Amino acid sequence: MNSDFQAVRENLFPGSHGAIEDWEAFPWHRDRTNRIQAYKTHSSQAIAIDVFGTIKMSTDRDRIFDAIASTIGVAPGGPWAITLEWTDSNRLLGEPRPTQVDALAVGSKAALVIECKFTEPGGKCxxxxxxxxxxxxxxxxxxxxxxxxxxxxxxxxxxxxxxxxxxxxxxxxxxxxxxxxxxxxxxADAYQWMRNAVLAAAFGKQHGLQAAALAAFTDHPSFPTARKAKRGLMDAGLGRRAAVTPISYQQIIAIACHVGLDQELWNDLSAWVDRKIAMAALRRSDFQEV
Known part of the structure; x- marks a missing residue:
């Protein structure tokens, strides 16, 4: 494994490593120089893999996603299959470059389209x-x-x-x-949440499943998506019901701790994520003061 992948591996929770079957072929987020960004503490892709990759590899996976489904108001029911960095290869929305979401979870009755944020806001049109x-x-x-x-x-x-x-x-x-x-x-940044919401609707229609769009975020007052979620503004305050359901990583891990059997794993993941959030918040504070 080359030095770039080694740095990424060290930045990922050990329990998530098995979720990446081919490190070379995995669709890593890259910068303009083509360097993989998941080595950074504040990488949104890395924390998504930390949490959803660990759940994917865990024997508690179905328990956790059944509980998440019930929490957000869609039907529970496994087995649940989790795909990291899922791409709409069927082009359900007619996009020339199909939407890629951080995670897709599909059960026997429902599907969850999951967009993950760390310190950044949503993307704009x-x-x-x-x-x-x-x-x-x-x-x-x-x-x-x-x-x-x-x-x-x-x-x-x-x-x-x-x-x-x-x-x-x-x-x-x-x-x-x-x-x-x-x-x-x-x-504005409601654009990205809209894309995920309509993709969830299109996916659910195609597969005959209940579908929901989730915004997984780190709950810290200095991060834009967390502030927006707390104010109930994830989907621009539109509609008769929430089109995008925000759920924090801390809440997901708390659910895992509540329903999971591997308590040591979830306690370790909680400490790992809390440490990353604290480091990213400190970095953001230092940056803003410069």
Missing amino acids: SQTALLRSGERQCNGSYIEQINPGNGLRARCALTGKGIRYWEYIPEVFALDAAADHTPCPFK
């Missing part, structure tokens, strides 16, 4: 970014407009490109796709 021409493909509102990049007319630039988000948004978020929305409710 790229359609409002400036093109090289100085124009924007979308003006930031869900209104009929012409995309200067391709000349197509649509309320959403992504709809004009054949992406099917707005086929599912009316049901998931109780929004009228035929009405104008100014500004677009998914202009």
Whole structure:
């Protein structure tokens, strides 16, 4: 194992290592220099593997996911299969580059699409970014407009490109796709949560399962996703029901401690995650003071 993988391995909870079958082929998050980022203490991919990789390899897996399912209001029922860094290879949403989520958990009655955050906020829609021409493909509102990049007319630039988000948004978020929305409710970081929510709906429909989108986050007051979750703003305050259910890593591990039989494993994982959170919070504080 080369030095990069050794550094990553040292940053992952030992109980999760078996969840990565092929270290070379695994879809690691990389920086612009192509270096794997999971060696960093504050890596969101690393903490996702810490927790969900450990659950995947544990004999307590079905107990834990049954309890998580019951907690968030979908049907329990195993056996549960967990895939780390799952990609929608069937292109259910018509995306040219299909959505990749940090974890997918599929039971006999329900599926959970899980996006994981550590110190970072959600991702934003790229359609409002400036093109090289100085124009924007979308003006930031869900209104009929012409995309200067391709000349197509649509309320959403992504709809004009054949992406099917707005086929599912009316049901998931109780929004009228035929009405104008100014500004677009998914202009900011609600965009990433929307993508996961509609992907969950599409996956559930395809497989005949109940489906839910989860936002797994580290519960610390200095981290953006935690602050948003605490304020009940994960899906822009829209809809008649929550489209994305936030659940903290601490809560997931507490569930594991409550229902799991391997208490030593879950206590060790809890200490590991708490240590990472403390180190990341200190790093963030130091950075903000510079």
